[in-house]
Amino acid sequence: MKTLALLIFLVFAGAAYAVEPREMLQDPALEARAREVSQQLRCVVCQNETIDESDAEIARDMRLLLRARILAGDSNEDVIAFLVSRYGDYVLLKPRFMASTYLLWFGPFIVLAIGAFVVYRRLRGTPAAAPAPLTPEEKAALEELAPGERTP
């Protein structure tokens, strides 16, 4: 029974967030904005984790800083722009759409197009009809070359 309960809890356990209660802002609306911003920012020491989820100390410091900025009246875009101005586009978890990321954004579609082309060529390449049956002369010639061979 205990095991079952544990399994149920594990199945329904939400993602664990690194945000500690004492980090949170008093105003729920501002806190919600802070969470929204921090979920778009990439932790600078852990490659593929948001600063919202990361336990890294620098991620916590960035969470505190963005909350301080939101309290001071910055918009979400201002906060993100500030961190991008310090750490570059690296801090954006979702890469921006620009010349250097075109390959990233279009890559899957290019691969899909190549795949579609290959499939198209293969389907087109199959002969639509079976070749014409052999004439009696051809059958005779074949019988002479390979006696007993079955012919279509």
Place this chain on the structure above:
Amino acid sequence: MTDHATSPARPRRWPYILPLAVVLALGGVFAKRLSDISGGYDPLVIPTVLLSTPAPEFDLPPLPGYGDALTTADLKGKVSLINIWGSWCAACTVEHPLLMEIAKSGELPIYGIAWRDQPDRSIAWLERHGNPYTKIGQDPKSQAIIGLGVVAAPESFLIDKEGIIRYKVAGIITREEWREKIQPLIAELSK
């Protein structure tokens, strides 16, 4: 493929060439990246966007017994080096002898930012290893750190007379980098 029925014996080469071409292309990419890494490129280092921009505004409290507060105003008028360190930072101990030599030579002031550290631990570390810093500011909450786009200690920034960031070292300053890259830059910026 319209000629398929008339010349069925013609071999189709591209299904065999394509995988080979893909493997060769990937191999080329991997070889390039690996040679970059052996040439000193570190994929964990985030390229800095701060070069040629002014150092961010900061006003850091002093370390008791080690002079006044460290502010952005200190960076004006002289080429200087900002060094991020902490008593918890093992790599900083490795870098430290070079900083001591630079300080001794009087080549340029080194400003230390004691990152996320207890003041007594910073002081104990400096007493044990020696103090290369002209001035030290404490940054327990990473304000100047985030302003400088720092990821991990140690990191160092070469600042020109106008307070503009001219060079960044992520990690330990090696003697080679100091001699071949930073010293010529200091000479140029000091003109």
